[in-house]
Amino acid sequence: MSTYTxxxxxxxxxxxxxxxxDVKVHVQ
Structure with a gap:
């Protein structure tokens, strides 16, 4: 359980x- 989380x-x-x-690249 802990490993999966x-x-x-x-x-x-x-x-x-x-x-x-990706957002940073598009903003610049």
Missing amino acids: LSWTGNLIQVWSIFSL
Whole structure:
């Protein structure tokens, strides 16, 4: 359970960082 939650959170952070980088590139 704890490992699954950790992996899910890691995926979410990865997706968010890619998304925010994409937004920054488009803004600039």
